[in-house]
Amino acid sequence: MKKLITLLFLFSIVNACETDKILISDSEKVNSLAKSFIDNGSQALLLVRLEDKSGKSIYQFSDKNVNLLPNQTIDENTWFRIWSMSKIVTISITMDLVEDGLLSLDEPVSKYIPEFKNLKVALTQDGSSLTGYAEAMGNDKHKTGNPCPLKIVERQSEMTVLQLINHEAGFYYGTTGIKCLDEALVMKDLADSKNSDEFIKKLSELPLIDQPGNKSFYGLNTTVLGIVNERAGGASLSDLVKNRITGPLKIDGLKYNKNKKDELLPVFSGADSIIRLANNGELDIMGKYVPLYDEKNKLFLGGEGMIGTADGYTDFLRMLLNHGELNGHRFLDESSVKEIYSPHTQLDNEYGYNGYNLWVTSKKSRELGHGDEGLWSGGGYEGTHFWIDPKRDFVGVILTQMYKTPNGGQNRDNIIKGEIYKQIFSNEN
Numbered sequence: 001m002k003k004l005i006t007l008l009f010l011f012s013i014v015n016a017c018e019t020d021k022i023l024i025s026d027s028e029k030v031n032s033l034a035k036s037f038i039d040n041g042s043q044a045l046l047l048v049r050l051e052d053k054s055g056k057s058i059y060q061f062s063d064k065n066v067n068l069l070p071n072q073t074i075d076e077n078t079w080f081r082i083w084s085m086s087k088i089v090t091i092s093i094t095m096d097l098v099e100d101g102l103l104s105l106d107e108p109v110s111k112y113i114p115e116f117k118n119l120k121v122a123l124t125q126d127g128s129s130l131t132g133y134a135e136a137m138g139n140d141k142h143k144t145g146n147p148c149p150l151k152i153v154e155r156q157s158e159m160t161v162l163q164l165i166n167h168e169a170g171f172y173y174g175t176t177g178i179k180c181l182d183e184a185l186v187m188k189d190l191a192d193s194k195n196s197d198e199f200i201k202k203l204s205e206l207p208l209i210d211q212p213g214n215k216s217f218y219g220l221n222t223t224v225l226g227i228v229n230e231r232a233g234g235a236s237l238s239d240l241v242k243n244r245i246t247g248p249l250k251i252d253g254l255k256y257n258k259n260k261k262d263e264l265l266p267v268f269s270g271a272d273s274i275i276r277l278a279n280n281g282e283l284d285i286m287g288k289y290v291p292l293y294d295e296k297n298k299l300f301l302g303g304e305g306m307i308g309t310a311d312g313y314t315d316f317l318r319m320l321l322n323h324g325e326l327n328g329h330r331f332l333d334e335s336s337v338k339e340i341y342s343p344h345t346q347l348d349n350e351y352g353y354n355g356y357n358l359w360v361t362s363k364k365s366r367e368l369g370h371g372d373e374g375l376w377s378g379g380g381y382e383g384t385h386f387w388i389d390p391k392r393d394f395v396g397v398i399l400t401q402m403y404k405t406p407n408g409g410q411n412r413d414n415i416i417k418g419e420i421y422k423q424i425f426s427n428e429n
Contacts, residue, residue: 022427023050023394024059024420033419034061042409043383044068044268044275046400048416049076049310053321053393059420060310068275072265076311077253079262080399081293083304083380087222087357088340089254089316090302091165093229093240095336095356103232105162109169109224112231115204116159121170122150122181122207130209131217135177148180152207159212164225165356166345170208172219173285181209186287190220195298196227216345220286222357226302237300246312249319249326253312256305257295264293264307267382270406283403285381304381310397313386317395320376321388341376341390370414371421385413392424 024030030048037043045064052058062074072078097103110117122130124147133143163169174185184206193199203224209217226237233240238256246254258264267290269278281288291305299305308316315326320340324332345354352362355376363373377387383402388395398413405412 024423030419031061035063037409038063040408042406043400045074048398050396051314077309079307082306082308082384085380085384086306087303090222090226091356096244097232107161108158112228115200119155120152120207121155125151131215156211163212164221167216167218167221169212169221170210171221172209189287189289191286191289191291193299222303223301248329251315253309256300257297258293265401269403271404273406314395317388369418371417
């Protein structure tokens with residue numbers, strides 16, 4: 001009996017050590033690095049938060065430029081515009097609808113959006129794809145020259161729901177660098193649409209940048225996916241998030257419309273190498289308008305439109321880390337979560353691969369001192385960033401509100417994460 005008690009005691013000690021691993025041993029070093037981006041004038045504000053699998057805060061840093069933000073509090077309950085960090089939420093809703101038999105990834109998008117049946121495709125005058133000319137994410141070697149005026153041709157294949165998830169449907173943002181294509185999108189003022197029906201009507205009048213399924217190209221694909229979710233699920237995207245994610249999982253701090261008491265941070269720009277308030281229309285990803293966050297808003301942009309707090313978004317990330325479950329409620333099957341982080345596109349990229357709009361890092365991340373292999377990560381337009389570490393069971397966010405970060409803020413996330421993982425590796429050794 002004494003031996004049994006001793007063994008049980010030792011097991012409890014080992015188990016406690018496993019759940020209370022020391023990840024950051026020198027928080028002041030991480031604080032100093034994070035603060036340097038406020039001090040060098042490249043960030044108006046910054047918040048870094050890590051949570052373990054159970055929701056316990058492992059580390060948090062927050063700071064601000066008091067001249068730019070004299071009255072705002074920056075902490076885990078501050079509301080941020082999270083932009084493309086909305087995409088993984090929308091994709092999670094899609095996977096939930098698939099599990100419920102309301103949607104299939106192989107179905108044509110036109111089943112839910114018949115307005116797209118007559119979509120056309122834009123090409124160069126000699127019939128070449130425009131993606132080679134576009135200044136899209138990851139396309140640093142785009143062709144020079146002006147392909148305008150464009151040649152508009154018939155679509156050769158049906159667009160599928162899966163192609164929306166993988167950015168292979170042919171939609172784009174108004175930042176391709178192809179003047180005639182961007183100007184046409186900007187003139188539509190998509191984000192100023194009063195609802196999703198008007199949004200789709202406007203978008204259906206624009207050509208695709210490539211034939212569906214031809215090439216992965218970052219753009220409005222997930223925004224369209226959100227509208228597919230609405231029509232398949234029979235509710236607005238906002239209600240789908242409330243009824244399927246935040247309500248059952250008891251997540252506060254993740255939604256579309258703000259309430260009267262919610263305060264959003266100003267939009268800052270570093271386009272002139274110094275931080276200033278952004279001009280109207282300067283955030284031109286979808287034209288001169290940005291998503292509306294008013295409580296009466298009826299347009300919910302699944303690729304860009306959510307707001308979240310650090311505490312709320314890390315709760316959502318912990319659901320993925322816990323393979324679809326949070327606070328005693330299962331939202332997604334484990335197989336669906338595995339599908340989200342499994343390899344799908346950019347399979348020949350030395351820096352990692354894309355799951356369902358979730359970047360999974362390669363060993364290059366560790367070699368460069370930016371983190372570790374196997375992290376699930378993503379980010380948003382105003383400098384927001386997140387990652388999930390399934391090896392060590394924690395999640396992290398680095399949040400700001402900055403469009404066009406000044407030079408002093410370049411590589412910010414890699415520098416901060418690099419120090420975090422330097423300490424993690426040291427403690428593991």
